[in-house]
Amino acid sequence: MFRPPALRRFAGTPAPIRPLQVVVPRRSIFSRRNDRRRSSRAVENLDIQRLAKEAEEWHRQRRIFLWSGAIAGVLSTIYTAYKLKLAIEREHKLDADLPSTDPLAGANAADRKIVIHDEEGREMVPTGNSTVPMFPRTLDLPAFTTPITSPSPDATATPTITTPSGTTEYTLVGLGLRTVTFVGLQVYVVGYYVATADIAALQNALTKRINPIATTLVPGEREQLRAALLDPAEGERTWDELLAAGVPARSAFRIVPVRDTDFHHLRDGFVRAVQARAGPQTMADESFGEAMRQFRAVFNRGSAPKRKELLLVRDETGRLSIAYDGGANKKEGRPAGRQLIGVVEDERLSRALWLNYLAGKKVASEPARQNIVEGIMGFVERPVGTVASQVVPVLNPKV
Template sequence: MFRQTALRRIAGAPTTTAPFRAQVPRRTLFSRGNQRRSGRAVENLNIQRLSQQSEDWHRNRRTFLWCGTIAGVISFIYTAYKLKVELSKPNKLDTGLPSSDPLASPSAADRKVVVHDEDGREIVATGNSTVPTFPRTLDLPAYTAPITTPSPTTTDPLTTQTITTPSGTTEYTLVGLGLRTVTFINLQVYVVGYYVATSDIAALQSALTKKINPIATTLVPGEREQLRAALLDPAEGERTWDELLASGVPARSAFRVVPVRDTDFHHLRDGFVRAVQARAGGETMADDAFGEAMRQFRAVFNRGSVPKRKELLLVRDETGRLSIAYDGGANKKEGRPPGRQLIGVVEDERVSRALWLNYLAGKKVASEPARKDIVEGIMEFVERPVGTVASQVVPVVNAKV
């Protein structure tokens, strides 16, 4: 039996005495495992990993879209700004030459250009389309008449104001001008120009010249740059103008305000009052006389609308008294006479000085273009010998507009 079984194993024949068992190869240390693979594709899904990938994709998509939106807004703002800058440039082949175009921007040349209108009057371009020009000189009377109180039954308070016009008038020369803007979108409000009595320019020349060089009658280029830096410096400029105005230099000056859009006296009053309060010190604000002067100042502006292109004058005399005149044009229906009409006077010198400083110097001024243009006008003065009637707006071009 055992012999037959052994012979069958040798011959390869199956044995019948023992039950059939599957032959399972044994795995040893050096043998490879049985890598039997199925013919079907098997995909192992990780739900958590797929969810994380989807979340990352949507987050990146949102970030990309926000970046594109922000870049688009910035590009739009930058393009609009560059377009505005290009449109504001003068349409000249050679902008280095003085321009005779009264509508050209004042920065088109190193010096302003005086042109003549059809009536032969000298005018200066403002760079604004609504108020394109300002007169180079003003002939103003001495506003010395007392101001009468408007009657409650009067429909137009301008008809009750009085004005004294002496036999002669005083000529005022334009020093500088600029545009007043408000809010971050630079909403244009009015064009303002600073005028100094022509006969008082010599005193202003002398005071500013001696501030830099006490023995000089005119300033050389290096000294002019030193004076320009001092006037443009917020602290030094305010200190300089405060000292000059307190000492009565210049003795007579005026600000001419012309709105470029329809406004009203209350709106102008609020801006002026905030400017005066910001410039006046704490002790000054607590003074009863100053408080009464501010009440008088507010009362002057207690009236109606101010259409665009109408003129408002703020005039400071040798005593520092502030006179306010308004030219609303003739109105036969309301009985309003033509020309400038005196509408109010404020006696306290501190009110006019604070209002003047709001345009001339400080960290924040009403119109930065006007302040810079006034400083450039001052530079035209001090480069000439003291006593010479200097004008900022040169050379004169005999042109008709």
């Protein structure tokens, strides 16, 4: 019987073994495009709804976090303000419990001067100027008793200082910055000091001008005194009468340049101020003319570097003593410390020079005049005889 070859193999004849063939896809220029198509199909298979829900949840939690931070900030601000209010009220209550004789009684904590101590423990008052940042709250000055009736033109001849009665403490009343020209060029910082022992007489004289039977001024009376001292005509009349009567008996102006200058520049400013205040009749007086020549001769010197101290001191007779602390200089044989450089006996000259800072339509430093008046307000609000040494107004740093 005839069988086909295929049937004969199944019937028992083994088929020939062929090698395994693996089909490897061929790469072409279109292979990368096909890969991208397969990748895009994979992305299309992602769960878009699930991703949207996760993004929405993330944004919701972020909003909750931001709102929580904002609410916490507002609550902390309110809590801090409340605690500060309680602290201020507690301090005011403590102030109210002070006896009337206490120098701090009746003073607002916001109006008090914060006094800073330096490395040596001295009390310093900020000036608001970066070159001369601090002024001492008190000065211990000797009694300048060496008169100079005919000063030598030799600027190196320095008179000696005699101190038979030791030193006198002066307390800062107010300070300010002297500026010139329309651009406000800063020249020096000036501070007005009054002998601590003479403050009571100044308190009494100013108080009696407003209320003859009072020992201290109430708020309305203090405002009346402030307006009088700041008024050009009334303020000049008030200070002229006080200085002519020797009130305060001892006072001083401390001048510290904030830029390098010279004594001739300072002298010219002082001379113009004296001529404007003294008036033509006084200027025509021969003795006053001699005093002016003495005053000019005192400033016949060289440079006045910044941060060096110049003192104008007026004693109980009205005599003007001028001292300068230029620092030690071995080359010139100059010792360290304040050195007396001149004395002018005529009281009218020192009074005109004092009025240049204290009163009038135009003063050498308006910030200094304002600050001095505020310092005086701190004095007259206390009973006569108490030294309000802590109440020194803050100089406005913007000036």
